[in-house]
Amino acid sequence: MIGEESGETQVTLTIDDRQVTVPNGTLILKAAEQLGIEIPVFCYHDKLKSIGACRMCIVDVEGLPKPVPSCATEVKEGMVVRTRTPEVAKMWEGVLEFLLVNHPLDCPVCDRGGECPLQDNTFKYGPRDSRFTGEKRHFAKPVPLSALVLLDRERCIMCTRCVRFCQEISGDEQLKIWDRGHGEYIDTFPGQTFDSNFSGNTIELCPVGALLSSVFRFRARPWEMKGAASICPHCGVGCNIRVDARNNREVVRFLSRENAEVDDGWLCDRGRFDSDFPNSGARLTKPLARKNGELTPVEWDEALDLVAEGLRRAAEAGPDQVGGLGSPWRTNEENYLLQKLFRTALGSNSLDFTFDGRGGGSDAIAEAFREGFFDGSISDTTTANVIFVLGSDISIDLPVVDLWLKKAVGRGAKLIYAYPTAVELAQHSQLFLPYAPGSEVELIEGLAASISAEEAAAHTGVPAELIAKAPQALMDARQTLVFVSGRLLEDEIGHRLLDALRRLRRAAASGEGQEMLVCAVFPDTNTQGAMDMGLLPGRYPGYRRIGDELAMQTIERTWLTQPASAPPMSGEQMLAAAAEGRMQAMYIMGLDPVSRPVGGEEIAEALSKVGFLVVADTFLTKTAELAHVVLPSCTFAEKDGTLTNTERRVQRIRPAMRIAGECRPDWVILSEIARRLGMEWSYGKAEDVFEEIARVTPQYAWLDYESIGEKGLQWRTG
Amino acid sequence: MGVTQAQQPGKARLLSEATRENISRIALNYDSAQSVVMPALYAAQEQLGYLPDQAIVEVAEILQLPPSEVGAVASFYTMYFRRPVGQHIISVCETLSCALRGAEGIMEHVRRKLNIKAGETTADGKFSLNSVECLGACDMAPVAMIDGEYYGNLTEEKVDEILMGLGL
Ligand code: SF4
Ligand code: SF4
Ligand code: FES
Numbered sequence: 084m085i086g087e088e089s090g091e092t093q094v095t096l097t098i099d100d101r102q103v104t105v106p107n108g109t110l111i112l113k114a115a116e117q118l119g120i121e122i123p124v125f126c127y128h129d130k131l132k133s134i135g136a137c138r139m140c141i142v143d144v145e146g147l148p149k150p151v152p153s154c155a156t157e158v159k160e161g162m163v164v165r166t167r168t169p170e171v172a173k174m175w176e177g178v179l180e181f182l183l184v185n186h187p188l189d190c191p192v193c194d195r196g197g198e199c200p201l202q203d204n205t206f207k208y209g210p211r212d213s214r215f216t217g218e219k220r221h222f223a224k225p226v227p228l229s230a231l232v233l234l235d236r237e238r239c240i241m242c243t244r245c246v247r248f249c250q251e252i253s254g255d256e257q258l259k260i261w262d263r264g265h266g267e268y269i270d271t272f273p274g275q276t277f278d279s280n281f282s283g284n285t286i287e288l289c290p291v292g293a294l295l296s297s298v299f300r301f302r303a304r305p306w307e308m309k310g311a312a313s314i315c316p317h318c319g320v321g322c323n324i325r326v327d328a329r330n331n332r333e334v335v336r337f338l339s340r341e342n343a344e345v346d347d348g349w350l351c352d353r354g355r356f357d358s359d360f361p362n363s364g365a366r367l368t369k370p371l372a373r374k375n376g377e378l379t380p381v382e383w384d385e386a387l388d389l390v391a392e393g394l395r396r397a398a399e400a401g402p403d404q405v406g407g408l409g410s411p412w413r414t415n416e417e418n419y420l421l422q423k424l425f426r427t428a429l430g431s432n433s434l435d436f437t438f439d440g441r442g443g444g445s446d447a448i449a450e451a452f453r454e455g456f457f458d459g460s461i462s463d464t465t466t467a468n469v470i471f472v473l474g475s476d477i478s479i480d481l482p483v484v485d486l487w488l489k490k491a492v493g494r495g496a497k498l499i500y501a502y503p504t505a506v507e508l509a510q511h512s513q514l515f516l517p518y519a520p521g522s523e524v525e526l527i528e529g530l531a532a533s534i535s536a537e538e539a540a541a542h543t544g545v546p547a548e549l550i551a552k553a554p555q556a557l558m559d560a561r562q563t564l565v566f567v568s569g570r571l572l573e574d575e576i577g578h579r580l581l582d583a584l585r586r587l588r589r590a591a592a593s594g595e596g597q598e599m600l601v602c603a604v605f606p607d608t609n610t611q612g613a614m615d616m617g618l619l620p621g622r623y624p625g626y627r628r629i630g631d632e633l634a635m636q637t638i639e640r641t642w643l644t645q646p647a648s649a650p651p652m653s654g655e656q657m658l659a660a661a662a663e664g665r666m667q668a669m670y671i672m673g674l675d676p677v678s679r680p681v682g683g684e685e686i687a688e689a690l691s692k693v694g695f696l697v698v699a700d701t702f703l704t705k706t707a708e709l710a711h712v713v714l715p716s717c718t719f720a721e722k723d724g725t726l727t728n729t730e731r732r733v734q735r736i737r738p739a740m741r742i743a744g745e746c747r748p749d750w751v752i753l754s755e756i757a758r759r760l761g762m763e764w765s766y767g768k769a770e771d772v773f774e775e776i777a778r779v780t781p782q783y784a785w786l787d788y789e790s791i792g793e794k795g796l797q798w799r800t801g
Numbered sequence: 802m803g804v805t806q807a808q809q810p811g812k813a814r815l816l817s818e819a820t821r822e823n824i825s826r827i828a829l830n831y832d833s834a835q836s837v838v839m840p841a842l843y844a845a846q847e848q849l850g851y852l853p854d855q856a857i858v859e860v861a862e863i864l865q866l867p868p869s870e871v872g873a874v875a876s877f878y879t880m881y882f883r884r885p886v887g888q889h890i891i892s893v894c895e896t897l898s899c900a901l902r903g904a905e906g907i908m909e910h911v912r913r914k915l916n917i918k919a920g921e922t923t924a925d926g927k928f929s930l931n932s933v934e935c936l937g938a939c940d941m942a943p944v945a946m947i948d949g950e951y952y953g954n955l956t957e958e959k960v961d962e963i964l965m966g967l968g969l
Contacts, residue, residue: 256870259872264934272854272867272869
C-alpha cells in the first residue's frame with residue numbers, strides 16, 4: 084500500500100458480474116466473500132499471513148496472463164474477476180485431483196470426515212474420478228507428536244497452517260516442514276515432543292484430518308454431535324467455546340468459538356483438552372447422608388430435609404456459628420443464591436469463597452471495584468502503547484492472554500514485565516524487572532518516579548538503571564495497560580498497592596489524551612463473579628458495605644426481607660472458629676479446600692469439628708468425605724448460568740448434555756433448601772436469578788441474558 | 802525454550818572450538834541470524850562430514866535460533882547430509898534439461914557401477930550417490946556434481962573415466 088492513505092481508500096471491482104466496493108488492500112478472496120461468492124481455500128486462514136501456497140483459490144482476472152491466487156492478490160480499481168468460468172472450474176478440479184493423489188481417502192475412519200474442507204471442496208469442485216494409478220505416499224500413521232496431538236502424515240496436504248501457527252501466533256516454532264518436494268512432511272525437531280501450551284489450536288486449523296486430538300479421536304462422528312455455546316471452565320480468561328456432546332450424553336470436545344475481544348479464536352491446551360470430566364464415572368450422582376458414620380445414598384427429599392433442618396438448628400444457636408463458602412467454579416447465579424440464603428434464612432453474613440487469609444487487602448480491592456478503579460480489558464492489548472504486567476505469570480494464570488501479549492509485542496507495543504523470576508513472557512519484554520517479592524509498592528513508586536530509581540532499587544533489588552527506563556516509557560505512552568495480580572491486591576499490601584497504582588495512573592495519564600487502564604488478574608474461572616455476588620466478608624452484592632442503609636433498602640425491596648447485618652467472618656476466620664469447635668454449621672459449594680497441596684490437613688481437622696457440614700459438589704472430594712450431607716451438583720456442561728471473567732465480562736454458559744444421574748444445578752439445590760427454610764423463592768430458570776442479580780448489583784444493572792448474548796458484556800460502574 | 806534444553810550436561814559437544822569460532826566469524830557478515838544458517842551448517846558439515854541432530858542443535862544454540870528452524874533448513878537442501886556419507890559424493894541432476902539429455906541413463910549407469918541406489922553409500926564407505934534437483938548448469942546437460950566439482954556433457958564412457966580416477 085505504498086503511497087496510499089492508510090486504509091481509507093475504497094476500490095470498486097467486479098466479481099462474477101457483480102460490483103463490490105472494498106477498502107484498498109483487500110484480498111480478492113475477502114471481496115468475493117462480501118458478495119457471498121465462495122472460493123475454496125486450504126492454506127489461507129484469516130488469522131495467518133497469506134502465503135498463496137496451495138493454489139486452491141485461483142481465479143481468473145481479466146487482463147492478467149495467468150490465473151492468480153485470490154488469497155494473495157489485492158483488489159484493484161476496475162478489476163474484473165471471474166470465479167465461475169469453465170476454465171476456473173477445471174483448474175479447481177485439477178488442484179483437487181493433485182491433492183488427492185497422495186491422500187489416503189480413509190474418510191470412514193477419519194475424525195474429520197463429515198466436517199472436512201478437503202471432503203467438502205472435493206464434493207463441490209473436485210473431479211469425480213482419479214486418474215492416478217501409482218503408489219501413494221506412505222507414512223506410519225498416526226504418530227504421536229505429544230500426549231495430546233497425533234499426526235497422520237498421509238492425510239496431510241502441506242497447507243502449512245500448523246507450521247505458521249507455531250511461527251506467527253504461539254511463536255514456539257515447534258512444527259516445521261522437513262525435507263522437500265514430494266518427500267516433505269510436518270514434524271517437530273527429531274526426538275522432541277510438540278511442546279507448547281497452545282498445540283491444540285493446530286488441530287482446529289488443520290483443514291484435513293491430519294492433526295488429531297488424542298482426547299477426541301474416534302469418539303464421535305460430526306452428525307452425532309450437538310454443540311452448546313459456552314465458556315471454558317478452566318481459567319479467568321473465559322475463552323468462548325463450543326462444547327460438543329455426543330447424542331446429548333457425553334461431552335467429547337471443546338472447540339473455539341471465536342470471541343474477538345476475549346480469546347481471538349484460540350484456546351490453550353489446558354482448557355481445550357480438559358473436556359472429559361463431566362463424563363466421569365466417578366461423579367456423584369445421588370445425594371449422600373451420614374448414617375451410622377457412613378455416607379449412604381439417600382433420596383433428594385431426605386437429603387434436603389436434613390440440610391434444611393441442620394442449618395436451621397445451627398442458625399438458632401447464633402448467626403456467628405454458621406457460614407457458607409461459594410466457589411470461583413460456580414456460576415454467578417449460584418454464588419448469588421448461596422449468599423442470599425445465608426443473608427435471609429440464616430441471618431449470617433459469614434460468606435467467602437476461600438479459606439485463604441486475606442491480610443486486609445480484600446476490603447481495599449472491594450472498594451476499588453465499587454469505585455470502578457479497574458477498567459482495563461484484554462482487548463486493550465491491541466491498542467496499548469505500553470503494557471505493564473505486575474506479579475502474574477500470565478502464561479500460567481491466564482494462558483490465552485499470553486498470546487494477546489505476544490501479538491501486542493509483535494505490533495510494537497512495549498512490554499514491561501515485573502515478576503520475581505524470568506518467566507517465558509519476560510523474555511519477550513522490552514523491560515524485565517525481577518523484583519524481590521513484597522517490594523511491589525516500592526517498585527511502582529519507582530516507575531511513577533514518586534521515589535527515586537535508586538531508592539526503588541534499594542527496596543526491590545532491581546538495578547536502578549532498569550527502573551529509570553520506565554517513567555519515560557510511561558510518559559510517552561498514549562495508552563498504558565496494567566495487568567496486576569489479584570493475589571497481590573488481596574494481600575497485606577493490597578491497600579498500599581492500590582494507592583501506588585493510583586499514583587502511577589496520575590503519572591502515566593497526566594498528559595492530554597493519555598490514559599492508564601488497569602485489569603486485575605484472577606486465574607480462577609469466576610473469582611470476579613464470586614466477589615461481585617457478595618461472597619466477600621463485609622460486602623453485599625456489588626461491593627456495598629454491610630450495614631449501608633441505602634444498600635439494605637434496595638436489597639430489601641427485592642428480597643422482601645431485610646438482609647442480615649450481623650458481623651461477618653471471612654473464610655479464614657470461619658476456619659479458625661471451626662478449629663475451636665465454634666462452627667455449628669457450614670455449607671461448602673463447589674470447593675475442595677482439603678485437597679490443597681499445603682494446609683489441607685489442618686483444614687480437614689477443623690472441618691471435622693463443624694457441627695453440621697454440607698458439601699455440594701460434582702465429585703466425592705476429600706472435603707465432601709467429611710460432610711454430614713453431600714449433594715450432587717451439575718457440572719458447567721449441564722446447566723445455564725453466567726461467569727464473570729478477569730476483565731469483568733459477564734458471559735453465558737449453556738447446557739451441552741443431559742444431566743448426569745440425579746444431579747441438580749446448585750441454583751436449584753439452593754432454591755430447594757430455601758423453600759424448606761420458609762423462603763418464597765420462585766426461580767423457574769437461571770435467567771430469573773440473573774434478573775434479580777441485575778436488580779441488586781449496581782454493576783450488573785444494565786445486563787440481561789439477551790444483551791449478554793453470545794459474546795458477553797462487561798459490567799460497569801455508575 | 803528449545804535452545805536451552807539442547808545442551809545436556811555431560812554430553813560432549815560435537816562442534817570444535819575452531820568450527821564455533823568460524824561460525825561466529827561468519828555471523829559478523831550478516832544482519833540476521835537466519836542468514837547465517839546455511840554457511841554455519843556448511844561449516845559444521847565440513848568438520849563432521851555430515852550433520853547429526855546434535856550438530857544442528859549446537860548450530861542453533863550458537864545462532865540463538867530454535868533448533869527446529871535450523872533443522873528444517875538442513876533437511877531441505879540436498880547439499881546437507883543428515884546421515885554419514887561416503888568419501889566421494891556423486892550428485893546426478895535429474896531435473897528437466899538433464900532429463901531431456903539422458904540423465905536417467907547416466908543415473909542408471911552410475912547405479913549399476915556402484916551397485917547402490919540413489920541416497921545410499923557403498924559398503925566400503927567410498928561413494929555416496931544422490932539424485933538432485935537442477936544444478937544450474939543446463940548448458941552442459943546432463944550434469945553431475947562430484948565432490949563439489951561440475952562434470953558436464955556426461956556420457957557413460959565419461960562417467961567410467963571419472964569413477965576410475967576416483968579409484969573405482
Ligand atoms: S498437518 Fe494439517 S495444518 Fe499442518 S500442513 Fe498438514 S494439512 Fe496443513
Ligand atoms: S486460557 Fe483459560 S479460558 Fe482460555 S482455554 Fe485456556 S484455560 Fe480455558
Ligand atoms: S488458499 Fe489461496 S493459495 Fe492456498
